[in-house]
Amino acid sequence: MTGNAFDALLAGVKTFLAGYGGEPARGFIEGIGWSMPPRLLAPRGLPCLAHLGRAAEIAGDDARPLVRLLRDRGHEFHWGQTYTAADFGHNFMDNYGWLEVFGTRGHFANEAMAGGFLILGPHIEYPDHHHVAEELYIPLTGGTAWRMGDGAFQPRAAGEVIHHASSVSHAMRTGSEPLLAFYLWRGGPLAARSTIGSQRA
Numbered sequence: 001m002t003g004n005a006f007d008a009l010l011a012g013v014k015t016f017l018a019g020y021g022g023e024p025a026r027g028f029i030e031g032i033g034w035s036m037p038p039r040l041l042a043p044r045g046l047p048c049l050a051h052l053g054r055a056a057e058i059a060g061d062d063a064r065p066l067v068r069l070l071r072d073r074g075h076e077f078h079w080g081q082t083y084t085a086a087d088f089g090h091n092f093m094d095n096y097g098w099l100e101v102f103g104t105r106g107h108f109a110n111e112a113m114a115g116g117f118l119i120l121g122p123h124i125e126y127p128d129h130h131h132v133a134e135e136l137y138i139p140l141t142g143g144t145a146w147r148m149g150d151g152a153f154q155p156r157a158a159g160e161v162i163h164h165a166s167s168v169s170h171a172m173r174t175g176s177e178p179l180l181a182f183y184l185w186r187g188g189p190l191a192a193r194s195t196i197g198s199q200r201a
């Protein structure tokens with residue numbers, strides 16, 4: 001591992017995404033300009049980082065190096081939360097957080113695409129929400145149920161590709177295992193707070 005955790009993180013993401021060739025992932029991934037200037041952000045940890053140890057144990061082989069990097073050096077990164085306890089309660093806030101690797105506010109500057117990680121602890125529901133940006137998710141851990149629009153919650157395995165079109169509501173419900181997922185956002189305001197509640201395009 002290189003001594004620079006940020007370069008290692010970006011390189012790890014690039015290597016991980018190289019394993020995804022089918023649509024719609026390919027269109028997203030080919031749209032990533034990898035020559036991104038670094039952005040200096042202060043380290044900011046969150047309680048949800050405690051779930052990275054278990055995530056590293058259950059992640060698939062292709063994702064394990066990346067998850068281990070997050071587990072071992074996660075506190076060097078700048079984790080964020082968009083919501084407050086007023087939205088979903090204190091337990092949610094203790095078990096939720098994201099890390100923008102690249103984008104308009106992440107560790108690397110990219111105005112066209114945002115990419116990063118979401119953590120949810122076990123037995124957490126992230127209720128219906130939506131946003132203008134089109135989104136791709138790849139869970140690195142399995143066991144979480146996902147729903148889109150007014151559909152039913154469906155379990156999604158690690159490595160599946162989940163596509164949310166612009167402004168389509170979606171929700172996640174973890175089971176006994178934590179969720180670690182990689183996301184990409186494009187085509188909308190990349191730092192927008194999601195709107196809570198259901199909506200279909």
Ligand SMILES: [Fe+2]
Nearest residue numbers: 131135164170
């Ligand atoms: Fe989303």
